[in-house]
Amino acid sequence: MNAIPILTLKRLPVYLDLLYKYQRAGMKTVSATRIADSTDVHMTQVRKDLAFTGVVGIPKVGHRITELISAIEQCLNWNDVSSCFLVGVGHLGKALLGYSELSRKGLRIIAAFDLHPETTGEYLHGVPIYGMEKMPNLLSRLHVHIGILCTPSEAAQEVAEQMLAGGVIAIWNFTPVKLDLPEDVIIENIDMSSSLAVLSRRVAERMMRKTS
Amino acid sequence: MNAIPILTLKRLPVYLDLLYKYQRAGMKTVSATRIADSTDVHMTQVRKDLAFTGVVGIPKVGHRITELISAIEQCLNWNDVSSCFLVGVGHLGKALLGYSELSRKGLRIIAAFDLHPETTGEYLHGVPIYGMEKMPNLLSRLHVHIGILCTPSEAAQEVAEQMLAGGVIAIWNFTPVKLDLPEDVIIENIDMSSSLAVLSRRVAERMMRKTS
DNA sequence: TAGATTGTTAATCGATTAACAATC
């Protein structure tokens, strides 16, 4: 399992979505050029990215779509599904529980926890919701090591630490908090602020140019 | 208004959060070294990033925190608040409507639209929710040119086009759809799939290493 | 066969890190 550049990893799901679309449209093969045209990624870049997945294409024809799809899925380990759990069943948490695509991306949420579950013992989108006090016990029993963090900011650090205590090795962090955890913990942040920063600046630049 | 590298822009909000924290703790000045230590960004990188904001520090002392904060806010145009609107009041949309930090980041949602508002004419977190049919009219009347897109995937492209027709210049896209729009439209995607790709791969690599 | 496409090697570009002089 060789190292793949992070920026390549981030582009792979973009290609994947496109490939599913092509497949639905009945296409059998596709060229790197074609993928490049539809994704704003340079043709050569697409080739390099695909090379990382290990696929080999057919000169003059392109790549077999089914082959590409399974190569990318394998690369991302999206072909077999990992169990995970979610903490913080507010609006964002509920949105994620209802996000059915997740299972097509290798993640199945098998339990959710909340400090004050509206309906304890209930199910939401087929996922059981428990009170926080059940977490330590259940985590060790279920052997899940991926946690999704959707709590309010105030609780984020503490809950993250509880996750670790329960044996978690990776946290998908939807809070704006920079978690302070041992460096062997895998953390991926969904960072709205960074994205908004880029948006705001671009808008401001556009306005500037107009008025000047 | 000079160009700032995108990666610098994305780091600025991280520094900003930290600076607020220092300010609340009563500190007056801070060194780039200190910021670097708390953010996993290299010391020199922090210096360069701060230089882009135009602040000048004091040798042996560091940077005045209030000065840094307002320099960064100005850079991101987060000091004056832009109006925006939101389309798609599902769980994710509701989460954003309730995300009060937004106004501290230069964005105020002044209206929301949904195909089937549960409670039409109602307010959620102080924001009025309208039916989609009201959008064209209201957009031109309110002169908002930033739209937040939280619809289901199927509707994303069409709603985005309606946004443009209503005079929008920037779209903050929370759907996984790659919007196909004129290239002068400013688009920022919150891309969960890319983030999940990195997480999945890292977890898979970790597992590999353990079993081998 | 000729043209389109692949995959690789080399060149460019941009971002990060290192080195160091300037200074309160």
Place this chain on the structure above:
DNA sequence: TAGATTGTTAATCGATTAACAATC
């Protein structure tokens, strides 16, 4: 003053793009 810190210039690193040979 000496030490800590700034800000800048040079060196490195990694990612993107260009060029081109190989091939169905």
